[in-house]
């Protein structure tokens with residue numbers, strides 16, 4: 565199972581309270597905004613806009629053809645049989661639309677949605693309260709379900725299977741267990757780390773949707789839709805440019821679109837044409853492959869200071885003045901996916917594509933010298 569990292573260790577997070585470019589100094593584009601432009605994790609200022617941009621129906625949801633079709637069948641067949649559909653698990657990296665899809669499931673069913681998250685369910689009682697408030701056919705959405713506490717998880721097994729829970733009252737020998745009926749509901753769980761889910765929990769989902777990174781073409785549609793909703797004028801070439809630099813992630817595409825809008829309004833005439841988009845993304849340090857300064861520093865250190873590796877991640881982190889977890893969980897997943905960095909048992913190595921991206925000739929023994937370019941951008 566793939567691990568996509570957790571919302572916690574995002575080294576570039578923690579920007580709450582720091583104004584984005586909207587609230588920044590006159591004409592200036594804050595440094596913090598530059599750093600966070602390419603994070604897949606939500607940043608300050610993303611939340612409200614994201615609510616406005618969330619697709620509301622399956623038909624508005626761009627991309628993920630496989631998950632969409634599978635989900636359509638699950639929902640339609642449940643509708644035909646007049647029962648709540650199987651429990652649904654949505655798994656994949658941050659910003660790919662898990663929360664959006666959970667809300668769509670409820671909307672498509674015409675059902676109410678109750679929202680909670682793994683970290684909020686610290687005690688079994690927290691979950692029991694949630695469950696006992698459900699009405700028949702409701703959707704219960706548990707975000708970051710891999711972070712649910714053990715006792716709550718065990719209670720969830722029974723609720724998912726038999727629509728009942730046993731609430732334990734008291735402690736020690738005098739403790740009694742009171743059975744409680746739960747209205748038939750559909751659980752939608754979301755996780756960035758399906759590998760961290762226990763087997764028994766995973767097995768109780770009737771359907772697992774594995775979200776994939778988006779192609780530039782799909783991101784182009786996401787951007788088109790968002791631009792219309794936000795009333796931003798952007799041409800086809802400008803859209804394609806943002807799509808290629810968004811790391812396969814709608815959240816990043818939407819954020820870059822907003823940064824481009826800011827730039828276009830301040831420095832151009834509000835029209836996001838290709839040259840304007842390019843200039844804007846330069847200000848935000850987003851290069852043609854969607855790498856930012858830290859990504860390039862990591863690659864640069866790997867190539868220039870360590871001859872392309874192998875080198876351990878902590879050494880690499882020291883070389884760029886970052887925490888190892890930041891390098892490992894923020895930079896590396898994308899660099900690996902883009903085919904520039906490989907994790908080997910002996911350490912990190914730069915592939916030929918990394919040397920070339922930095923404008924250097926790869927040594928003849930660099931990984932992937934004749935394997936061709938990364939597939940992500942085809």
Ligand SMILES: Nc1ncnc2c1ncn2[C@@H]1O[C@H](COP(=O)(O)OP(=O)(O)OP(=O)(O)O)[C@@H](O)[C@H]1O
Pocket residue numbers: 604605606613614615617618619624625626627657658659660661662663664665754756786814815818
């Ligand atoms: N398929 C899509 N079509 C259009 N917009 C999308 C799509 N997927 C995601 N988005 C946009 O990206 C934003 C982030 O998506 P969402 O919050 O659903 O991601 P997530 O997978 O739940 O992320 P996290 O793991 O951080 O919770 C949404 O607000 C929405 O605007």
Ligand SMILES: [Mg+2]
Pocket residue numbers: 662663664707754
């Ligand atoms: Mg989410």
